[in-house]
Amino acid sequence: MTDSSDIPRSGAVTLHDVAREAGVSLATASRALNGSARKVADSYRERVEAAAVKLGYSANLSAQATARGSSAIIALLVADIADPYFGEIASGVARGADEAGLVVTVAITERDPEREVRLVRALRGQRPRGLILAASRASQELAPDLAAELDLFAAGGGRVVALGAESDNVRGVAIDNRGGADALGAALADRGYRHAIVLAAAEGVVTSDSRLAGFTEGFTRAGGVVAEVYRGGFTRESGHDLMAQALAEGVDAGTVVFGISDVVAIGALSALREAGRAVGDDIALAGFDDIPTGRDVTPALTTVRIPLEEVGYQALRAAIDAEWAPERAHLGLEVQLRASTPPRG
Numbered sequence: 001m002t003d004s005s006d007i008p009r010s011g012a013v014t015l016h017d018v019a020r021e022a023g024v025s026l027a028t029a030s031r032a033l034n035g036s037a038r039k040v041a042d043s044y045r046e047r048v049e050a051a052a053v054k055l056g057y058s059a060n061l062s063a064q065a066t067a068r069g070s071s072a073i074i075a076l077l078v079a080d081i082a083d084p085y086f087g088e089i090a091s092g093v094a095r096g097a098d099e100a101g102l103v104v105t106v107a108i109t110e111r112d113p114e115r116e117v118r119l120v121r122a123l124r125g126q127r128p129r130g131l132i133l134a135a136s137r138a139s140q141e142l143a144p145d146l147a148a149e150l151d152l153f154a155a156g157g158g159r160v161v162a163l164g165a166e167s168d169n170v171r172g173v174a175i176d177n178r179g180g181a182d183a184l185g186a187a188l189a190d191r192g193y194r195h196a197i198v199l200a201a202a203e204g205v206v207t208s209d210s211r212l213a214g215f216t217e218g219f220t221r222a223g224g225v226v227a228e229v230y231r232g233g234f235t236r237e238s239g240h241d242l243m244a245q246a247l248a249e250g251v252d253a254g255t256v257v258f259g260i261s262d263v264v265a266i267g268a269l270s271a272l273r274e275a276g277r278a279v280g281d282d283i284a285l286a287g288f289d290d291i292p293t294g295r296d297v298t299p300a301l302t303t304v305r306i307p308l309e310e311v312g313y314q315a316l317r318a319a320i321d322a323e324w325a326p327e328r329a330h331l332g333l334e335v336q337l338r339a340s341t342p343p344r345g
Contacts, residue, residue: 013056015030017055018055018057021055022047023047028040028044028048032045033048033049033057071127071128071129072101072102072103072129073104073105073127073128074093074105074128074132074320075105075123075132076089076105076106076134077109078106078107078135079111080108083234083263084262084289085261085263085291088291088308088309088312089163089311089312089315090104090134090312091309092308092311092314092316093313093315095309095312095313096312096316096320102129105123105126109135111135116146117143117146120146120153124156127156129158129320130159130160130161131150131160131161132160132162132316132319133160133162133170134315151169159318159319159320161173161315161318171319173315173318174331175306175311175331175333176331177288178213179214179333180211180304180306180333180335181214181288181304182215182217183218183304183335184214184218184286184288184302184303185217185220185258186222187335188219188341189218189221189223191337191342191343192343192344193254193341194223195227195252196215196224196225196227196255196256197228197230197246197251197255197258198215198216198226198229198257198258199230199239199242199246199257199258199264199268200212200229200230200231201231201232201233201238202231202232202233208260211260211288212260215258227255230242234261234263234264236263236266236267236270238264239259239263239266239271240267240271241267242268243267243271243272244271244274244275247275251283253282253283255284256283257272257286258286259285259286260287260288261288262290262291262293262294262301264287265294269285269297269301269340279340280299280339280341281342284302285302286341287301287303287304288304289303289304289305289306289308290303290304290305290308291308295338300339301338301340302337303335303338304333304334305333305334305335305336306331307331307332311331314331
């Protein structure tokens with residue numbers, strides 16, 4: 001190896017510097033650090049990696065992307081990174097990306113279709129290897145502007161994955177929101193509940209509408225009645241405000257409240273307590289997703305468990321695997337009956 005003191009320090013460390021430090025050719029250093037399909041002997045690879053660490057070398061991802069046509073990046077678009085639902089999905093994506101030697105870039109859409117289009121357009125410039133759309137949308141069909149951007153991304157060699165059904169140029173990881181909510185509605189009716197209200201998102205939001213439809217089907221089929229649907233959003237604040245509105249209009253003891261997500265249900269729980277109503281024995285409460293906070297609140301929240309980290313992991317695999325069959329990502333949902341919905345006599 002050369003003496004590292006001979007390496008100039010006036011600018012960023014280059015691959016040439018690493019090759020000199022490791023005593024190998026530039027081509028060998030490049031193959032060792034840049035994920036070439038051509039295998040490098042372990043002894044050389046270890047020398048190159050040690051030299052890179054010693055010199056503080058960082059690969060030029062933009063240059064790699066230009067040379068390869070794509071970068072070692074997976075782009076993940078979520079609606080709200082503060083929502084544990086998306087946080088757990090992101091954790092699964094990150095786990096899969098780490099296994100594959102990739103880096104995850106997260107962008108937040110705030111459920112704004114125009115913002116989503118702008119983000120996809122900007123991300124195309126980074127040439128990510130894959131693009132995962134995890135945010136809820138207002139239609140099963142992609143908006144024309146977004147579809148056009150995704151077509152351009154796919155034409156450039158990138159792969160698009162969405163949480164939902166597959167479509168042209170888009171691989172899908174499906175979550176059976178309707179079936180899971182149907183099972184929840186039936187289970188609550190079996191526990192003796194006959195009147196329910198639902199705290200949902202705006203009409204047209206696919207995830208919310210699917211859960212509302214499924215819950216209504218399961219609950220009414222088993223003898224219950226959905227008396228009212230209040231619409232807002234997916235946030236804790238929305239759950240709190242919708243529950244406060246419902247309470248102001250009057251909610252009878254023995255009613256079960258279904259929040260379209262655990263976050264919404266936890267907001268509702270706060271409003272119930274502020275109004276002096278007992279959650280469980282007075283007004284029952286259920287959510288959907290099974291985020292960790294729902295297990296920690298008192299009483300623990302009845303919900304439908306989605307294996308969210310596995311959803312993210314399967315989305316990552318769909319983004320990078322050459323062969324993909326949707327049935328590989330079959331994700332079982334499970335009703336979790338807890339103290340927030342005790343059996344009624």
